[in-house]
Amino acid sequence: MNTTLLIMAAGLGSRYGGNKQIDRIGPNGEILMEYSIHDAIEAGFDKVVFVIRRSMEQLFREMIGDKISKKVQVEYAFQEYDSLPGGFQAPAERTKPYGTVHAVLCAKDLIHEPFAVINADDYYGKDAFTAMAGSLRSLRDSQGRASMVAYYLKNTVSENGHVTRGVCTKDDQDHLVKVTETYKILPFPDGTIRDINDNPDGVILDPNALVSMNFWGFAPSFFDAAEKYLSAFLADPAGDPLKKEYVLPSLVDSMMHQDGLKVEVLSTDAIWFGITYKEDKAYVMGELKKLHDRGDYPAAL
Numbered sequence: 001m002n003t004t005l006l007i008m009a010a011g012l013g014s015r016y017g018g019n020k021q022i023d024r025i026g027p028n029g030e031i032l033m034e035y036s037i038h039d040a041i042e043a044g045f046d047k048v049v050f051v052i053r054r055s056m057e058q059l060f061r062e063m064i065g066d067k068i069s070k071k072v073q074v075e076y077a078f079q080e081y082d083s084l085p086g087g088f089q090a091p092a093e094r095t096k097p098y099g100t101v102h103a104v105l106c107a108k109d110l111i112h113e114p115f116a117v118i119n120a121d122d123y124y125g126k127d128a129f130t131a132m133a134g135s136l137r138s139l140r141d142s143q144g145r146a147s148m149v150a151y152y153l154k155n156t157v158s159e160n161g162h163v164t165r166g167v168c169t170k171d172d173q174d175h176l177v178k179v180t181e182t183y184k185i186l187p188f189p190d191g192t193i194r195d196i197n198d199n200p201d202g203v204i205l206d207p208n209a210l211v212s213m214n215f216w217g218f219a220p221s222f223f224d225a226a227e228k229y230l231s232a233f234l235a236d237p238a239g240d241p242l243k244k245e246y247v248l249p250s251l252v253d254s255m256m257h258q259d260g261l262k263v264e265v266l267s268t269d270a271i272w273f274g275i276t277y278k279e280d281k282a283y284v285m286g287e288l289k290k291l292h293d294r295g296d297y298p299a300a301l
Helices: 032-043 054-068 100-105 126-137 222-235 248-259 278-293
Strands: 004-008 047-052 073-078 115-119 145-152 163-170 176-187 193-195 203-205 210-218 262-266
Touching: 004 032, 004 100, 032 054, 032 126, 047 054, 054 073, 100 222, 100 248, 115 126, 126 145, 126 210, 126 262, 145 163, 176 248, 176 262, 210 248, 222 248, 248 262
Parallel strands: 004 047, 004 115, 047 073, 145 262
Antiparallel strands: 115 210, 145 210, 163 176, 163 210, 176 193, 193 203
16 A cells, blocks of 8 residues: 655744754764655655745755655645635735645645655654554545654753644543644753743643654545635634644644544654754754664665
8 A cells, every 4th residue: 555755844944043954964964854764665655745845846856855766756745825725815924834734735636645744854763654654554545533653742842942842632542632732842940841832930741741743644535624624724814914824733633623533642662853943953963873873774874
């Protein structure tokens, strides 16, 4: 059965201060998404779809797309304002993309099989792709099921600034019950992890809480639901029209409670790390070198 990896790489990387999706941080000059692609191919994925801006296409082809096309089918989708559903027109002053739901929806015409979604600037771990590949095989004909790989909150914060995470709750059957997009999560000097979005002293969060790092598994029927919900979001006058975004955790939560979507939380020993701020780069470079030195990856991907 065919399975696709969709990589969201159109973000501006504003907090990082540059295009972190193509920053070379591996010991041999690898970019971070090369590790995800390597692990996905080993797990059995046979197509990769990059969601990028049109201005990035030639660079992506030269840096990675043409290389991996020898092993997997490669497609490009473009997250631009002219790809919004229903002919919606973005305000002329807007500079930000409309979020991860829009990113996924941009690939609707390219994907007709179960697919996984990841960020370009996160390392998810080999075990995560193995678990997701197994889950996708069961989603081929599913109309009301999805899956996700969850990670512990304590392993996903940054010492260099606040992060946004989808904080998850699951039931005793490993089904997702709730996912709350939580902004401005920050580790404090006393060892606690707090949400400081509405209070500078913060609300203490459980360090062992499960969080979404945007590693989702969907059936192709997901695209129709995404288009419906994104259209409603764009038509809603609430929120800052220049900044508001519609993100996957919010969509999944709505689909669970309104449409009865069942989301399996996949069990894995995988370790996540990623880059939000430039100061995170040195840590990630060190972790990747450890993986190469341990033999988890070949000398050159």
